[in-house]
Amino acid sequence: MRQRLLTGIAGGAFIAAVTYFGGTIYDFVYFGIICIGIYELSKVFFDNGFDYGAIVNYAFAIALFIEKSTEYRHYFDFFLFLYISVNFLVFVFNKKTDTKKISEIIFIGSYVVFFMYHMMLMNGSAYVWLVYIIAFGTDTFAYFTGKLMGRRKLYPEVSPNKTVEGAIGGMIGSTILSLIYFNFLSINKYIYIIIFSVSASVFSMAGDLAASKIKREHGIKDFGYMLPGHGGILDRFDSVLFVAPAVYYFVQHFL
Structure with a gap:
């Protein structure tokens, strides 16, 4: 309980400070949180945090980070289309990929990458x-x-x-x-x-x-x-x- 409390206080203070100052550091921290979340869920689904399904989602996270942090803003719809298209192409042309695998990949992309991306969109708000x-x-x-x-x-x-x-x-x-x-x-x-x-x-x-x-x-x-x-x-x-x-x-x- 003591360890849980100390971790909670330290982690809460860190996130509060990052949110207060905002800017690039905030984006990097939440990008890191997204990547760690992809790794954790990929370990659960694929037993490998660097399975190709995880790599597709790391790429999606990187694309959204670039979209948010550079002049390529408002490219979200294109990156989403590209992400979904790549997954369906992998499903069609990779004989070892079935609907369960693709569903798990897109689940991670939706649950971790897309949902948490909204924290980056509110940077400074x-x-x-x-x-x-x-x-x-x-x-x-x-x-x-x-x-x-x-x-x-x-x-x-x-x-x-x-x-x-x-x-x-x-x-x-x-x-x-x-x-x-x-x-x-x-x-x-x-x-x-x-x-x-x-x-x-x-x-x-x-x-x-x-x-x-x-x-x-x-x-x-x-x-x-x-x-x-x-x-x-x-x-x-x-x-x-x-x-x-x-x-x-x-x-x-x-x-």
């Missing part, structure tokens, strides 16, 4: 802090509410310790934190904010459950060992993966 507020706020409030009041299991086949009461507590707690933060930003579209916050909190829990389901299906406890007491990068950022796109598109279309 005040709204990026909402991702942390909702993801970690939901997790924290759900944990303590579940401990104090949890009776009914939420999804015991995937995560035996999560409860319905904890989920409700997580949604309420993260919504209150969101309202406080939006008030700090002088934004008072309260109906939109409440609907968004509850929805994003559901996404946060879905991200957590998705990671748990992957681990349960493959018989592993953690995705890796990089973060002592927490496991791998994906063990810590599973909720962020789902919340980041929710925050980005809410800000783009409703604020």
